[in-house]
Amino acid sequence: MKINQIVEAVKGKVACCQENLDKEVRFGFASDLMSDVLTLRDDDILLITGLSNIQAIRTAELSDISVVLLVRNKTASKEMVDMAREAGIVLITTEYSMFRTSGILYEKGLPPIY
C-alpha cells in the first residue's frame, strides 16, 4: 500500500519527509511496545503507535521502519520530527484511535505481520 493512500485513509497529517509519500509498505504493525517492534524480521513495515516520544522514532530508524503513524492526535515533538527527518522516516499523525486506524488499514488490504 502506498504511503499517501494511508495518509488519505486515516485523514492523517504528514509531519515530515513528504518526498517519500509514494513509497510502499507491505505490512502494518500496531504497538506501543518498542521491545515488541524490535523483534520484527520483515521489511517495509508501517508502525502504528500511540507512543509519542523519540524512542518510537529511534526504534523505527534502527529497525529499518520508514513510516510511523502516530494515533489519537498525539503531537510529534520537534525532537521527534528532527530525528525522523534525519532518518528519512515519514511521520504521520491522525486523530483516529489505534483500533480505528488499524481497522481501516486492515480493511483496505494492508496485511498484518502476525
Place this chain on the structure above:
Amino acid sequence: MQARFSVDSGDFTKAGSASSAIKRMLKQLGVKPAVVKRVVVALFEAEVNVIAHSYGGFIQCDISPEKVNLLVQDTGPGIPDLDLAMTEGWSTATDAVREMGYGAGMGLPNMKKNADSLQISTAAGKHTEIRMSFSLKEGEDGVS
C-alpha cells in the same frame, strides 16, 4: 576498524545514539542491509539494557572484512540469575522504563536470535559483559 561509545545510565534521550552511529558505519562499509539490521537491533537491545538496568558502561565495535564484533560492558549491578533473565517475558524494568516503550523482557532473547554468537558474563554484584559477533562472509549470515 574500531569505535567506542560511552553509555550513561538512565539517559533515554540518548538511547540508540551509539547504535545509530554504528549503523551508519556499517552502511558506509557496504554491509548487506539484512546483516546491518541484525547487528543494529541486537546492539540497540544491549544499549537500552545498559541505560535501563545498569550503572552505565560502554560499547565497543570492531569491524573486519570477516565479522563484526560487539562488546557491551557496564559497571554493575550484574544479573543474579542469567537463565531467568534470558527467559522471554522476564523483566525487572521500572515504570519509567516501561513508559519509554521498553521493559517487556524480550531484549536478551532477541539478542540471541539476531547474533551469530552471544556470550554473556555476569553475576550479582559484578559487571555485565556481553560479546556478540556477526559473520560478514557470504553464505554465513544465517539467522539462528
